Amino acid sequence: MAERIKQQSPEYAKMSQATAISLGLVRGRMYRGAANRCVNLLVHYPEGCSANCAYCGLAKKRPGSYKDKSFIHVAWPVFPMDEIIDAINNAPSYVKRTCISMITNGKCRLATLEMIRRLKDKAPLPISILITPTILNENDLVEMKNNGADKIGVAIDLATPELFDKYRGKGVSGPHRWEKYWEILKKSLEIFRYPNVGAHLMVGMGETEEQMVYLMDRLWHMGVESHLFSFFAEEDSKLADRPQPPWPAYLRIQLARYIIEEKLGSSRGMRFDREGRILDFGLASDLLESVITYGKPFMTTGCSGPDGEVACNRPFGNCLPDVKQWNYPYIPNEEELGLIRQNIFKTGN
Numbered sequence: 001m002a003e004r005i006k007q008q009s010p011e012y013a014k015m016s017q018a019t020a021i022s023l024g025l026v027r028g029r030m031y032r033g034a035a036n037r038c039v040n041l042l043v044h045y046p047e048g049c050s051a052n053c054a055y056c057g058l059a060k061k062r063p064g065s066y067k068d069k070s071f072i073h074v075a076w077p078v079f080p081m082d083e084i085i086d087a088i089n090n091a092p093s094y095v096k097r098t099c100i101s102m103i104t105n106g107k108c109r110l111a112t113l114e115m116i117r118r119l120k121d122k123a124p125l126p127i128s129i130l131i132t133p134t135i136l137n138e139n140d141l142v143e144m145k146n147n148g149a150d151k152i153g154v155a156i157d158l159a160t161p162e163l164f165d166k167y168r169g170k171g172v173s174g175p176h177r178w179e180k181y182w183e184i185l186k187k188s189l190e191i192f193r194y195p196n197v198g199a200h201l202m203v204g205m206g207e208t209e210e211q212m213v214y215l216m217d218r219l220w221h222m223g224v225e226s227h228l229f230s231f232f233a234e235e236d237s238k239l240a241d242r243p244q245p246p247w248p249a250y251l252r253i254q255l256a257r258y259i260i261e262e263k264l265g266s267s268r269g270m271r272f273d274r275e276g277r278i279l280d281f282g283l284a285s286d287l288l289e290s291v292i293t294y295g296k297p298f299m300t301t302g303c304s305g306p307d308g309e310v311a312c313n314r315p316f317g318n319c320l321p322d323v324k325q326w327n328y329p330y331i332p333n334e335e336e337l338g339l340i341r342q343n344i345f346k347t348g349n
Contacts, residue, residue: 007044007078009107010114013100014042014076015084018315022095023087025079031321034329037305038312039088039098039125042076043108043115051104051134052174053157054167055202055242057234058103081118088123096305099128099153099312102135104175109135113147120148128153128303128312130200133184134176141184141191151303152188153227155200156181159207159215167205172238185224194223198303203253204231204245208276213256217267220260227301228257230318230326244319248346250326251298252278255344258297259283277347292344295337300327 018036021028030036049058056062079087088098100115102108112129119127128151129144141152158164161178168176189197199219203212216226230250233240244250259265259281269282281288291297302312318326323336332340 008046009043009111010081010118012044012078012080013084013115014044014078016040016042016314017075017077020077020079023091025083025087026077030315032330034313034315035092035094036313036315036329037094037096037310038128038302038314039084039091039095040101040312040314041084041098041115042101043103043105043111044078045103045105045107047105049103049105051132051168051176052172053176054172054238055205055231055234057237059172059237062234062237081115085118085122088119088125091125096125096307096309097128097303097311098123098125099130099303101130102132104132104134106135108132109140113140113143116144116147116149126150126306130155131184131188133181136184138187138191141188145191150192151196151198152192153198153200153303154181154185154188156185156215157200157202157229158205159201159211163205163207167239186222189223195225195304197223198225198227200227200229202229202231203250204242208272209249209253209256209278210272210276212253213260213267213270213272213278216253216257217260225261225301226257227303227312228254228327232318232326244326246346246348247324247326248343248348249277251340251344255281255292255297257301258291264291292341293337295328295332298328298332298340300329 019040020026022036050060052060098119100112102112116127127149129149130153133154158167164178165171168174185199201212219226230244232244233242256270256278265282270278271280273279300310300313302310305311313329315329324339
């Protein structure tokens with residue numbers, strides 16, 4: 001029991017399986033040689049997270065101990081922070097960033113600040129924080145920046161306040177509130193400034209393509225980048241039987257995000273059908289084809305590294321490795337681009 005209590009943050013942290021492979025802490029290989037470019041860490045306590053988000057592997061009411069619960073479909077082994085820092089200092093050159101993900105736990109705030117400080121003092125990589133707005137205020141954000149974090153992520157996740165409440169708030173007896181998340185998102189933007197604030201958005205939770213596109217457009221005009229995820233059910237979670245969103249719908253939303261954030265167009269120039277599906281992206285056909293052929297719109301979006309490329313690329317976090325992926329961790333090859341072209345304008349799966 002003493003050892004179990006001892007293994008908690010800030011002295012310890014959970015680490016994604018892909019990160020552990022990248023840093024040589026566990027053995028494994030990645031599909032198509034995909035490289036995990038970010039050290040993804042998770043604040044760890046034996047009692048876990050007090051929230052109960054319907055789709056989350058760490059949800060309080062999901063069966064199993066917090067230490068052993070999967071998150072984004074993979075195990076997150078626990079390591080001492082000293083060992084993590086040593087591994088970062090010997091990381092391959094493709095590793096460009098560290099990200100600490102908070103959980104909803106009253107002790108998490110101070111532990112996160114200490115983890116930021118240690119990483120800033122002892123390791124070379126820039127530091128992102130995926131924050132939990134429910135337990136934070138403006139002063140906490142200032143301290144995070146002062147301790148060394150340079151980017152902030154806020155998991156808005158749901159496209160509408162009604163869906164947020166249903167899956168993260170009152171609908172699941174959870175503590176999170178839409179208004180609080182937006183309040184902290186706006187404060188984060190004041191403190192960290194563009195382009196250092198991102199919003200996680202999850203496709204496939206009952207929203208229409210139109211609702212997600214308008215949300216991405218709203219965020220972009222605020223100065224917030226959208227980091228897209230596809231719903232991918234966790235075993236034994238409340239939504240374990242829910243399917244992923246149709247692949248064509250996700251491809252269209254990815255393409256819309258790219259068009260908006262690359263300033264090629266906006267939601268106002270796009271057309272939607274009665275079900276809210278994208279009918280027209282508002283681009284000339286030759287330009288649209290060149291953007292699709294580029295492939296980059298269909299890659300994972302997340303915090304960038306010093307080289308300006310996405311560092312938090314979460315390989316296979318949205319689906320199993322295959323030629324058809326919901327977020328590609330690399331530029332899609334010709335076979336994959338062919339599948340994208342065949343499917344992006346379909347209305348079904």
